[in-house]
Amino acid sequence: MSVETEIEHQKIDNREIVEALTADGSNTSAEYPIEHHLSCANFDHLEKAAVDAFKLGFEVSDAEELELDDGAIIFCFDATTEHTLDLERLDKDAEALIRLADKYKIQYDGWGTYFIDEDGNVVEDDFDDDEEFE
Numbered sequence: 001m002s003v004e005t006e007i008e009h010q011k012i013d014n015r016e017i018v019e020a021l022t023a024d025g026s027n028t029s030a031e032y033p034i035e036h037h038l039s040c041a042n043f044d045h046l047e048k049a050a051v052d053a054f055k056l057g058f059e060v061s062d063a064e065e066l067e068l069d070d071g072a073i074i075f076c077f078d079a080t081t082e083h084t085l086d087l088e089r090l091d092k093d094a095e096a097l098i099r100l101a102d103k104y105k106i107q108y109d110g111w112g113t114y115f116i117d118e119d120g121n122v123v124e125d126d127f128d129d130d131e132e133f134e
Contacts, residue, residue: 026085
């Protein structure tokens, strides 16, 4: 898939995620932790991408090693920022990270966040431990 096609698909996903949160009653004026997920089998490529994501203004988590169902090992990190569910900002950030992923030949795996109630509290009780809106 071309980078431009991936960006367009992500813009559609961005709208679907925001619509799902809004339809479920999540607080539309809250500041959300937006966790963009990136992964790769090559740790060196991932590490270089993490440095660039930091330079773009994202908080970057430590890389984690994961074993896939087929036994393959990948490395991943989250590039996190916090803001409202502003689609223009989500589109801009996703595009920047998709282009970064392409530059380093890694995978942009979308983003997720949590439900925030009207009082501004993150609500995790209704979901599995690792489930986010994605």
